[in-house]
Amino acid sequence: MDDIDRFLEEDIGSGDITTETFVPDVPGRAVITCEDETVVAGLEEAAEVFKRLGVTASPEIADGTRVPGGTAVMRLEGPERGITTAERTALNIMMRMSGIATMVSDATLRLRKHNDRVMVAGTRKTTPGFRKYEKKAIVLGGGDPHRYGLYDMVLIKDNHIEAAGGIENVMEKCLDLPYNMKVEVEVENAHDAEVAAKCGADIIMLDNRTPGEAKELYSLIKGIDPDIVVEVSGRVTMDNIEDYADCADRISLGAFTHSVKASHFSLALLR
Numbered sequence: 690m691d692d693i694d695r696f697l698e699e700d701i702g703s704g705d706i707t708t709e710t711f712v713p714d715v716p717g718r719a720v721i722t723c724e725d726e727t728v729v730a731g732l733e734e735a736a737e738v739f740k741r742l743g744v745t746a747s748p749e750i751a752d753g754t755r756v757p758g759g760t761a762v763m764r765l766e767g768p769e770r771g772i773t774t775a776e777r778t779a780l781n782i783m784m785r786m787s788g789i790a791t792m793v794s795d796a797t798l799r800l801r802k803h804n805d806r807v808m809v810a811g812t813r814k815t816t817p818g819f820r821k822y823e824k825k826a827i828v829l830g831g832g833d834p835h836r837y838g839l840y841d842m843v844l845i846k847d848n849h850i851e852a853a854g855g856i857e858n859v860m861e862k863c864l865d866l867p868y869n870m871k872v873e874v875e876v877e878n879a880h881d882a883e884v885a886a887k888c889g890a891d892i893i894m895l896d897n898r899t900p901g902e903a904k905e906l907y908s909l910i911k912g913i914d915p916d917i918v919v920e921v922s923g924r925v926t927m928d929n930i931e932d933y934a935d936c937a938d939r940i941s942l943g944a945f946t947h948s949v950k951a952s953h954f955s956l957a958l959l960r
Contacts (some may be wrong), residue, residue: 717769724953731786735779742771753829786826787952793830803934814943842871860888886913897923904936
């Protein structure tokens with residue numbers, strides 16, 4: 690059973706009682722409309738949801754497109770019962786993914802007023818079982834998905850440093866890693882930033898720093914090795930993200946996935 694089947698099984702269970710009772714077994718048509726300005730994401734997944742119920746879905750736009758409110762984004766044709774049964778699962782996916790893509794796009798647009806190169810990124814603060822779709826939505830919004838899990842790169846955080854006995858020990862152990870393994874180190878002060886930079890970290894994350902503190906550490910790190918990617922995380926919000934535009938190459942926000950506002954879509958049967 691793949692993800693789409695699991696999503697439908699969760700909602701349908703032993704059967705859609707309401708649809709089976711009140712919706713006639715006849716062909717039907719419907720349209721899905723975006724109610725607010727949104728960067729649309731999840732059309733591909735929604736189309737697959739409808740397909741499992743025998744409904745043909747025809748997207749009107751491409752995923753990743755910003756559209757104004759009132760835009761028809763998908764048209765449906767097939768059994769009315771399939772349309773109404775699949776409706777909520779499909780819309781839930783679109784609402785969640787589009788909300789993420791929109792927030793990422795909005796953050797990027799704010800940063801572009803100050804810095805053409807800085808990227809925004811997601812984190813692992815995702816919904817269990819839905820991470821790959823949330824990461825895809827980040828990309829569709831113009832962001833960097835960051836790592837997908839604990840397996841695809843090294844990210845050394847404060848507890849790892851504490852457990853290893855200090856930043857020096859951490860960086861020494863990095864010598865035993867495969868040569869092509871990316872290493873990111875989270876630092877909270879100038880000493881740790883300097884050690885990490887001089888010992889070959891690929892990415893240095895400035896955690897919970899004010900814009901002023903982040904700018905000082907950014908200058909320190911770039912002075913040691915300008916090729917190191919400097920990431921800012923923690924304390925960053927949509928309200929203050931522009932304050933960090935000139936002190937990072939990448940800015941990561943857990944809020945993209947842990948507290949994003951869903952976009953609003955509606956489905957209407959056509960007569």
